[in-house]
Amino acid sequence: MNQLILASQSPRRKELLDLAGFSYNIQASQLKEEINRNLSPAENVQWLAEQKATDIQTLHPEAVILGADTIVAIDGKCLGKPKDKEEAASMLQLLSGKTHQVLTGVTIQSENRKETFYDQTEVTFWTLTQNEIDRYIETGEPLDKAGSYGIQGKGALFVQKIDGDYFSVVGLPIAKTVRVLETFGITPF
Numbered sequence: 001m002n003q004l005i006l007a008s009q010s011p012r013r014k015e016l017l018d019l020a021g022f023s024y025n026i027q028a029s030q031l032k033e034e035i036n037r038n039l040s041p042a043e044n045v046q047w048l049a050e051q052k053a054t055d056i057q058t059l060h061p062e063a064v065i066l067g068a069d070t071i072v073a074i075d076g077k078c079l080g081k082p083k084d085k086e087e088a089a090s091m092l093q094l095l096s097g098k099t100h101q102v103l104t105g106v107t108i109q110s111e112n113r114k115e116t117f118y119d120q121t122e123v124t125f126w127t128l129t130q131n132e133i134d135r136y137i138e139t140g141e142p143l144d145k146a147g148s149y150g151i152q153g154k155g156a157l158f159v160q161k162i163d164g165d166y167f168s169v170v171g172l173p174i175a176k177t178v179r180v181l182e183t184f185g186i187t188p189f
Contacts, residue, residue: 002110002185007056007067012152012171017066020178021188024066029055033069035080041073045105046116053107053114064184067107070171072147074100079147085137091148092136095158097127100147102169108180115180119173121164123151128158 004024006013017024029052035044053067072079074094082088105118141155142148149155151162151169167174178188 003060003063004181004186005056005060005063005065007052007065010068010171012150013068016167016170016172016174020174022181022186027056027059029053029067031055033080035071035078037078041071041076041078041101041103042105042118042120044078045069045071045103045118046107047105049105049107049118050109050114050116053109057109057111061111064108064110064181064186066177066181067109068104068172070102070104070146070169072100072102074098081144081146082142082148085143088137088142088148089133092128092133092142092158095125095128095147095149096133097125099124102147102151102164104168104171104173106173106177106180108177108184110184113184115183117176117180119165119168119176121162121166121168123162123169124160125158126160132158 006024006026007029009028031051048069049067053065057065079091101120103118103120107116141153165173
């Protein structure tokens with residue numbers, strides 16, 4: 001049976017793999033995540049997922065590697081993780097009262113094969129007050145999240161509606177990921 005390695009430290013991706021019932025190890029890629037301004041949001045998340053998976057594949061050529069990355073995009077602009085509280089506030093103000101896209105790219109690769117795909121979900125925020133934004137930033141939650149919010153946490157209070165895969169917004173389109181992993185001989189339960 002093939003060994004699965006998650007090339008991410010994301011607790012949300014870990015929770016989703018646990019929920020599905022996978023046996024796996026974690027070895028996070030140490031590559032610096034930088035958005036390439038010459039690529040579209042869809043190209044960026046797939047490129048970043050591939051970079052992470054390939055980085056770990058070189059260390060474990062016999063394993064099946066799962067790399068993933070999530071980006072928030074609005075008006076064609078990619079929003080990664082904020083550098084500080086000020087950038088988090090700016091991102092949340094930009095998302096306030098609007099619909100944005102959350103894209104999660106996934107690469108699953110072995111020594112002989114690579115599958116890369118992405119999922120896109122539309123998320124609409126309520127109009128946020130400056131007080132709501134300030135209080136949320138003080139929780140610390142937005143500082144390690146793409147687009148400065150976590151839909152699975154207190155950021156859920158900002159979401160008016162979503163159109164697409166909720167789990168992709170969390171960080172991994174788990175149903176599609178399961179189906180692709182099965183083609184690599186990796187099954188849950």
